[in-house]
Amino acid sequence: MLEIKDVHANVAGNEILNGITLTVRPGEVHAIMGPNGSGKSTLAQVLAGRDTYEVTKGSIRYNGKDLLDMDPEERAREGVFLAFQYPVEIPGVSNTYFLKSALNAIRKHRGLEEIDAVDFLQLVKEKMRLVELDDTLLNRPVNEGFSGGEKKRNEIFHMAVLEPKLAILDETDSGLDIDALRIVADGVNKLRRKDNAIIVVTHYQRLLNYIVPDFVHVLVDGRIAKSGGKELALTLEEKGYDWVKEDLERASVQA
Amino acid sequence: MNGDSKSPVHQLRRQAIGRFQETGFPTSRHEEWKFTNVSPIAKVSFEPSVQLESDALTLDQIEAHLLPTTNRIVFVNGHYSKSLSSIGRMPAGVVCGSLAAAVKNSHKSVETYLGRLVKLDETPFVSLNTAFLLDGAFLLIPDNTVVEDPIHFLFLAIGDRPSMITPRNLVVAGKNSQATIVESFGFVRAGQYLTNVVTEMFVDEGAVIEHDKLQSEHMDAFHIALMHASMSSRSTLTSNSISLGGSIVRNNISAVLGGEGIECTLNGLSLGTGSQLIDNHTTIDHAKPHCASHELYKAILDGNARGVFNGKIFVRPDAQKTDAKQTNKTLLLSDDAIMDTKPQLEIFADDVKCTHGATVGQLDAEQLFYLRSRGIGELKARDILTFAFASDVVGRVHHDALRERLEVLVHELLNRGRAVGD
Numbered sequence: 001m002l003e004i005k006d007v008h009a010n011v012a013g014n015e016i017l018n019g020i021t022l023t024v025r026p027g028e029v030h031a032i033m034g035p036n037g038s039g040k041s042t043l044a045q046v047l048a049g050r051d052t053y054e055v056t057k058g059s060i061r062y063n064g065k066d067l068l069d070m071d072p073e074e075r076a077r078e079g080v081f082l083a084f085q086y087p088v089e090i091p092g093v094s095n096t097y098f099l100k101s102a103l104n105a106i107r108k109h110r111g112l113e114e115i116d117a118v119d120f121l122q123l124v125k126e127k128m129r130l131v132e133l134d135d136t137l138l139n140r141p142v143n144e145g146f147s148g149g150e151k152k153r154n155e156i157f158h159m160a161v162l163e164p165k166l167a168i169l170d171e172t173d174s175g176l177d178i179d180a181l182r183i184v185a186d187g188v189n190k191l192r193r194k195d196n197a198i199i200v201v202t203h204y205q206r207l208l209n210y211i212v213p214d215f216v217h218v219l220v221d222g223r224i225a226k227s228g229g230k231e232l233a234l235t236l237e238e239k240g241y242d243w244v245k246e247d248l249e250r251a252s253v254q255a
Numbered sequence: 256m257n258g259d260s261k262s263p264v265h266q267l268r269r270q271a272i273g274r275f276q277e278t279g280f281p282t283s284r285h286e287e288w289k290f291t292n293v294s295p296i297a298k299v300s301f302e303p304s305v306q307l308e309s310d311a312l313t314l315d316q317i318e319a320h321l322l323p324t325t326n327r328i329v330f331v332n333g334h335y336s337k338s339l340s341s342i343g344r345m346p347a348g349v350v351c352g353s354l355a356a357a358v359k360n361s362h363k364s365v366e367t368y369l370g371r372l373v374k375l376d377e378t379p380f381v382s383l384n385t386a387f388l389l390d391g392a393f394l395l396i397p398d399n400t401v402v403e404d405p406i407h408f409l410f411l412a413i414g415d416r417p418s419m420i421t422p423r424n425l426v427v428a429g430k431n432s433q434a435t436i437v438e439s440f441g442f443v444r445a446g447q448y449l450t451n452v453v454t455e456m457f458v459d460e461g462a463v464i465e466h467d468k469l470q471s472e473h474m475d476a477f478h479i480a481l482m483h484a485s486m487s488s489r490s491t492l493t494s495n496s497i498s499l500g501g502s503i504v505r506n507n508i509s510a511v512l513g514g515e516g517i518e519c520t521l522n523g524l525s526l527g528t529g530s531q532l533i534d535n536h537t538t539i540d541h542a543k544p545h546c547a548s549h550e551l552y553k554a555i556l557d558g559n560a561r562g563v564f565n566g567k568i569f570v571r572p573d574a575q576k577t578d579a580k581q582t583n584k585t586l587l588l589s590d591d592a593i594m595d596t597k598p599q600l601e602i603f604a605d606d607v608k609c610t611h612g613a614t615v616g617q618l619d620a621e622q623l624f625y626l627r628s629r630g631i632g633e634l635k636a637r638d639i640l641t642f643a644f645a646s647d648v649v650g651r652v653h654h655d656a657l658r659e660r661l662e663v664l665v666h667e668l669l670n671r672g673r674a675v676g677d
Contacts, residue, residue, distance in 0.1 A: 048624075048628045049624075049627075049628065050624055050628075051624075052620075071627070071633070072624060072627040072628045073627045073628075073630055073631060073632050073633065073636075075628075076627070076628055076629055076630035077630050081628075081629075082628050084625065087625070088619075088621045088622050088625040090622050090625070090626075090640070090643065091643060091647065092642070092643025092644065092646045092647050092650075093639055093640070093643045097639075098626070098629070098631075098639070099629075101631050101635065101639065102626075102629035102630045102631050103630075105630040105631050105632060105635070106630045109630070141643075158629065162629065162630070
């Protein structure tokens with residue numbers, strides 16, 4: 001589904017991704033972990049098409065297509081979804097209007113008719129229950145005045161409505177208390193299917209207790225320093241990221 | 256409005272003619288007109304507007320200008336049109352109609368109030384308006400009277416002659432009265448005409464008045480407007496001024512808060528495109544203690560459009576516990592659009608809360624990316640964000656049907672000249 005090959009990316013001349021290679025197949029959940037500044041969020045933003053990052057080398061193929069050649073909206077219509085670390089407030093645009101516009105753009109791309117108001121409302125009500133989102137947040141402007149937890153739940157609610165093939169959750173756990181974390185994780189788990197994939201970007205292991213990954217990758221200095229199964233997350237929790245860094249240094253000395 | 260040469264109105268006109276002959280049009284050397292060059296107006300040989308035959312326009316022809324209300328007073332080229340006007344059921348004592356008719360009937364309120372708030376030498380355009388004082392809307396609401404349905408003052412221009420249209424409006428709202436007034440300007444035929452309107456408004460104790468102005472003149476026309484409001488204790492005035500048309504537009508809006516417990520809100524929205532110049536000058540004069548004023552002026556400028564905002568707030572020595580907030584936000588949609596903004600706060604009391612802020616910027620890149628990353632196309636995303644910026648002001652119009660009409664209008668205008676993708 002997703003093939004990232006030797007991707008280098010920089011922002012304002014600073015190289016942040018330094019040769020990332022990663023393959024994600026349908027049905028898989030990959031966790032990207034790493035210390036602050038290791039490039040996790042950059043990778044998430046590059047996948048979604050944020051133009052402040054310049055990809056200088058490497059390729060990303062998504063379902064056989066050149067992802068880097070696509071506009072952010074094209075990627076979304078093809079099924080890529082980014083749950084933002086810091087969801088943006090958009091005063092003056094209601095959550096439902098925004099979501100309906102997004103859903104219809106995606107439906108149109110897939111050759112489907114615009115969803116009618118009744119069906120949309122029904123869909124929205126159903127998906128809101130998934131993340132226990134309050135009804136009143138529907139008609140409020142997007143994220144405006146939402147609490148930190150509400151913003152994150154709103155992201156997963158959008159994901160539930162738009163049904164992406166590849167979802168990237170960028171530090172969706174940050175700022176959540178344990179109850180909110182469980183609600184968000186349960187919501188994500190209900191959206192797991194054989195034909196979709198999820199990339200979970202996180203600093204801490206705790207989210208991975210709820211969203212259990214198939215693979216864990218540790219990002220250090222813009223490249224994947226270590227990959228493993230779900231138990232790698234536990235090791236990291238125990239030993240910290242320095243352990244991976246030291247491992248890396250030893251390896252480079254031996255080489 | 257010709258009458259007896261000894262009548263007060265006649266005297267006022269004579270003074271005004273003399274005054275304008277002395278001053279002529281303002282130039283950019285005048286501080287108040289620094290950013291707004293009106294020489295294109297001075298160059299046109301305007302002619303007094305001609306009254307049309309009473310059946311020259313039908314309701315069908317002006318349907319696009321009508322608003323969802325049963326009360327409307329219509330002026331064509333500044334002349335009152337009886338056939339197009341219509342007033343629904345009004346509470347006892349309300350007078351709503353032509354100012355000229357009220358003058359003719361020597362209505363007591365006209366003599367008491369006309370020309371009392373707006374000084375002749377305030378701007379040369381005021382003397383010009385007064386010199387050619389012809390007609391306008393007159394609204395008198397007695398004490399303790401509520402007018403439910405909005406009252407629409409509709410000014411239509413037939414633009415095929417370079418007419419000078421000089422409406423003069425007078426609103427007298429009695430104690431604890433309540434009403435929504437809509438003042439709108441439009442055109443039936445295109446052209447380079449001048450609307451130079453003056454509105455005086457007296458808001459007595461405890462009255463609650465909303466004044467919504469919709470200016471959609473022809474793009475070649477000039478629109479100069481001045482509104483003065485005098486507010487008494489515990490009264491509330493909300494002014495929402497929306498400027499869409501006109502090549503040179505200047506709005507002066509002033510409110511004097513002359514009692515305690517007053518709430519004054521001035522909101523504005525300008526949509527400028529092409530080479531339009533839209534200038535808003537506001538003055539809020541806090542003369543007494545314990546009053547609040549809120550001001551939100553927004554502009555969306557495209558093409559080579561220019562915007563001007565000058566917001567004066569005076570807090571007099573007596574006006575302790577004043578709470579004044581002024582905000583001016585501008586969205587520039589093109590590199591060639593220009594905004595000049597100048598907050599001007601003069602505070603002579605020490606126990607007050609006064610804030611002001613001005614921002615000029617482009618669409619937020621983070622917001623654009625957020626919308627696009629959910630599948631919304633770039634053009635549509637820009638459209639959504641631009642409209643959201645505007646709806647912040649339009650959304651403050653209280654009357655539902657009116658607000659919805661305005662929202663549709665603003666949306667259409669934002670999309671003029673381009674097809675919106677998805």
